Structures are given as C-alpha cells and as structure tokens.
Amino acid sequence: MNKFxxxxxxxxxxxxxxxxxxxxxxADEGGPKPGDLSVCGHCGALLEFTDxxxxxxxxxxxxxxxxxxxxxxxxxxxxxxxxxxLKGGRL
Ligand SMILES: [Zn+2]
Numbered sequence: 001m002n003k004f005x006x007x008x009x010x011x012x013x014x015x016x017x018x019x020x021x022x023x024x025x026x027a028d029e030g031g032p033k034p035g036d037l038s039v040c041g042h043c044g045a046l047l048e049f050t051d052x053x054x055x056x057x058x059x060x061x062x063x064x065x066x067x068x069x070x071x072x073x074x075x076x077x078x079x080x081x082x083x084x085x086l087k088g089g090r091l
Pocket of ligand 1: 013041042043
C-alpha cells in the first residue's frame, strides 16, 4: 500500500479527527482524487474526497447504495477492520 500525505487542516466530518494521511488499497494507485472513497481511521466513517485537495466529506448513504458490490464489500471490510482495531486500542 502507498501512503500519501494530505492537507494538514483536513478533518473527518464525523469525529473531527485529523485526516492528514491516506493509504491506497491498490499498490499502483496515485494519491486520492476527488470522488475517491475512504474510511476514517479515527471513527470508521465512510468518506469521499472532495474537489478541495486532500479534504473529505461524508459518503452519502444514497451514493453508497449505488456503488458496485465489490466496492461496497471493500469499504465494509476496511470499516470493520478499523472499528475492531479501535475497540482493541490498536490504532
Ligand atoms: Zn472520523
């Protein structure tokens, strides 16, 4: 996975946690682009990168339902992993 630095003033709209870095799932991906999806490492919120470089907003439930099944599964898997790790204090 590639790690990318994001805007220092970017925060999760769900928990307010600083969102200044991201990991790409695919090894050959570049930095996040507007519309790319993410999961907050502080609270597990499903997020979408906005047109403002490195910033995110909540992923609307209506948008989530329109995603391909494989993408929804990947997001749910990442969210589940993060939530389990947060409960165990490992993030
Ligand atoms: Zn969050």
